[in-house]
Amino acid sequence: MLHMTQVLRPRLAAALDETDLAGGASAVLAAVLRVPAGVAAQAFQALDIDVDTFVRRTAEEVDGHVEPIGRDGWRARATAAAHRADHEFVGTEHLVDAALDLAPDRWSRILRKFGTSPKMLRAQLWRSALDTSPGGTWQSVREHPVDLVLEDPVDGHASPPVAAAVGRLFAREPIVGLSLATVTGGAIAEVVSFGCASLDPRRALTPSVPSHACSVTKIVTAAAVLRLAEKGLLSLDEPAGAYLHSLPLHAPDGTPSSATVRQLLTHTAGLAPGQGLRQYDGPVVPFAQRYRDGLRAESDPGRWSYSNLGYAVLAQVIADVSGRDHHEQVLAPLGMTASSHGDRLPAGAAMGHVVDRGRLHTVRDSAVLVPGAGGLASTAADLARLCIGLLPGRPDGFLTDDTIGLMNQGAVEIPRHPARQGLGVRSREIGGELAVGHSGAWPGYRAELWWLPGRRTGVAALCNSYTPGLFHFVTEILGGL
Structure with a gap:
């Protein structure tokens, strides 16, 4: 169970505090959607959803079918939604995301009248949040009909638990392509991919196609530093x-x-x-x-x-x-032959995608200006090899067990977040066990790599659409390995 932070963004907290909760979900959403400059309000505006009409229909079709939650209940649900996305804040977008889980069939009926769906609304919430990124806003190079997002994630090669988890993820968020690798017993157990690497031209996403590893790059950088420390060079x-x-x-x-x-x-x-x-x-x-x-x-x-x-x-x-460059210290020794590091993605890499205003956008490739923090292009299988290289008891000694132990020794508290910060990795509790890893995000991409050192299991996932739910998806699979 994740520990719940109690700190919400001030405007969301004020909206909840000022709401008469006897009015039900419609009253809560009315207050949240009128938060000035709130991400939720921006998303509704982008989808051309009239807030007053939406709130009225919510009162008619939802309020009588949802048990009263109370102020603490709404706070807890919004916080859980933020943790699902591994966000370090709780904003209006998370409360709306949480509300959509209360009566999904009724929300689908309401949103259909506005020409959209819960999945598209979630996508718009995350897209609106992208504009607050310190890296700068994203740019579109091509638009596509939104119905090109993958609706049927079935893959005959996926194990039943993975296929079920993939189905749940695709039901919540629009996905273009997803690659996944699992580690059990210190070895790669499963590598699967779904969907497309690009839409124009249409190209299948296969396990060998690299994608943006985003801030998972930091694990590679930390491993390179630790290698030099073992050699006595720093x-x-x-x-x-x-x-x-x-x-x-x-x-x-x-x-x-x-x-x-x-x-x-x-x-x-x-x-x-x-x-x-x-x-x-x-x-x-x-x-x-x-x-x-x-x-x-x-x-x-x-x-x-x-x-x-x-x-x-x-x-x-x-x-x-x-x-030598930092990645040279790690990629070759671990056999990560499909991975590379550079300002831009290599030719043939998966193209990133964002859903905005009911359209699917291919994101313009941009150079990463912080080498070591980002810039790794990789596959799920190669990230699984990185995970294996950082498990204790590795026979070829990429790093000694003592050095691997240093990655979490003395990990520092991250304010208002359930994870602690170690050397290039974060540690948190997943399914009652210590998990180690990192999340990554870049416009049009998400990346996750998490493992359970005590069980020598891990999960790596790369998505070429902006999918905050990928963190929950990975930890859900990890907990079941």
């Missing part, structure tokens, strides 16, 4: 600046930063999250050249704050110490 508790030859790392006051390699790995080095993380046009200036005059921290080390910039600095540390 110390996790020395200032990272001692190993940087290509750019200086500054404290907030401009003096040399005392942030250690370990603090960069745990997002406690005081660096900013990073803005403008993607670039659409022109050549990409190397990270070290862009920050040749120095990268200044926002705060002193110690407080957790998710930083893509911090992992780009780690990638530079690896290059400066070893003379």
Whole structure:
């Protein structure tokens, strides 16, 4: 069971506090959909759903068929929806997502009158949230009819539990393509794929087609750092600046930063999250050249704050110490031959997709400006190989068991979130057991890699449509292995 955070975004909390809950689901939704600048309100506007009419029909068709939930119940449901997507906040979009589960048949009937469906509304909620991404808004290169999203995920090669979980995911969210690999007993057990890698031209998504691994890249970067630490080429508790030859790392006051390699790995080095993380046009200036005059921290080390910039600095540390890119330290030793790292996806990779305003969009490819934080293109099978390489007891010694243990030793608390931050991985409880891994998101893509070290099992999944429910899907399968 996931621990539930009690912190909601202020506007959602205020809307719930000011609502007369005796009015039922319609009263709650009326308050939430009038939250200024709320993601839910933006989604309804994008789908041209008149809020007053929607609320009236909700009162007529839903209120009498849903038991009173109460303020705490609505908060808990919204929080559960946020955890399903592995989001570190609870907003209006999560409450609407949760409400759609209360009486799905009735919501389908209501939304059909507006020319849409619960699945499309969910997709619009997540698409509207994308515009708040610090990386910048996404761009569309082509529109397609929304009925091209996969409706029948049946794959004759999938095991019954995987096929059932896939069916549930596809019933909730529009999917273009999905690849999945499972690990049991420290070995790959199942690799399956569903749907399309691209729609124009139409191309099947096979297990060998790479996709965006997004922030799962951070696990590769951390593994490369740990490999260098094992060789004695760096110390996790020395200032990272001692190993940087290509750019200086500054404290907030401009003096040399005392942030250690370990603090960069745990997002406690005081660096900013990073803005403008993607670039659409022109050549990409190397990270070290862009920050040749120095990268200044926002705060002193110690407080957790998710930083893509911090992992780009780690990638530079690896290059400066070893003379090799960070991915070279990991991909070849683990046999991840279908994987690569670069500013942009390789030719033949899966194209990303977003549903917006009732249309399916192919997302324009963009360069990743934070190497080490993102930029890995991989397959589900290769991510499963990464998982196997980080399980204890590996005979070829990619990393020693002691080093693997360091990844979670002293993991730091992430404020208002059920996970703790280790070295490149997060740890959390799934099905009563310790799970380790990372989630990733990029416009048009989601990626997940999670494993249970104690049982030597794991699940990797890559989706080339923006699918927040992928986290819950992966952990559901993982809990059943």
